[in-house]
Amino acid sequence: MTDTLPIRPLTAESFAPFGEVIEADPARMRLINGGTTERFHALASPEIAGEGARVILNIFRGQPRRFPYAVTMMERHPLGSQSFTPLSGRPFLLAVSTDEDGRPGCPQVFLAAAHQGVNYRRNVWHHPLMAIGETSDFLVADRDGPGNNLEEFFFDEPFLIAEPSL
Ligand SMILES: NC(=O)N[C@@H](O)C(=O)O
Numbered sequence: 001m002t003d004t005l006p007i008r009p010l011t012a013e014s015f016a017p018f019g020e021v022i023e024a025d026p027a028r029m030r031l032i033n034g035g036t037t038e039r040f041h042a043l044a045s046p047e048i049a050g051e052g053a054r055v056i057l058n059i060f061r062g063q064p065r066r067f068p069y070a071v072t073m074m075e076r077h078p079l080g081s082q083s084f085t086p087l088s089g090r091p092f093l094l095a096v097s098t099d100e101d102g103r104p105g106c107p108q109v110f111l112a113a114a115h116q117g118v119n120y121r122r123n124v125w126h127h128p129l130m131a132i133g134e135t136s137d138f139l140v141a142d143r144d145g146p147g148n149n150l151e152e153f154f155f156d157e158p159f160l161i162a163e164p165s166l
């Protein structure tokens with residue numbers, strides 16, 4: 001039986017087991033540049049592993065997913081974290097799972113607001129980028145370097161995500 005996954009709003013607390021939420025948290029703000037700039041400091045820390053690894057910045061231009069969307073797989077990056085920060089002013093969907101003896105558990109789906117990004121910690125199961133509504137750009141910080149940084153798992157049965165109400 002194909003389960004439809006609930007969608008929860010993204011909060012730092014609910015996402016904490018999987019990584020950080022990148023948003024202008026007043027508790028992280030310090031004034032700089034003579035008081036003309038608010039710096040929201042150290043919202044997340046990119047992680048990289050392995051000889052010759054480096055943090056890189058990319059832009060991902062995601063095509064909107066069609067709904068109901070079938071989650072057939074999850075992936076993880078054993079050698080580095082990966083962050084997604086919206087550049088197009090649009091919300092997006094993300095799905096993460098706990099690790100259960102080397103395979104992802106039931107995906108947990110979150111709706112990120114247009115002002116929220118996420119940083120998946122190294123080796124956290126997640127679904128690839130899910131843009132919604134329109135083609136959307138994201139600033140992505142992740143790891144480049146030697147070694148295999150992608151592990152994928154394909155479910156026997158897909159999970160469904162219904163169209164989110166925005
Ligand atoms: N493959 C790739 O770079 N993208 C995925 O890792 C993703 O999480 O979208």
Ligand code: NI
Nearest residue numbers: 075077082128
């Ligand atoms: Ni990824």
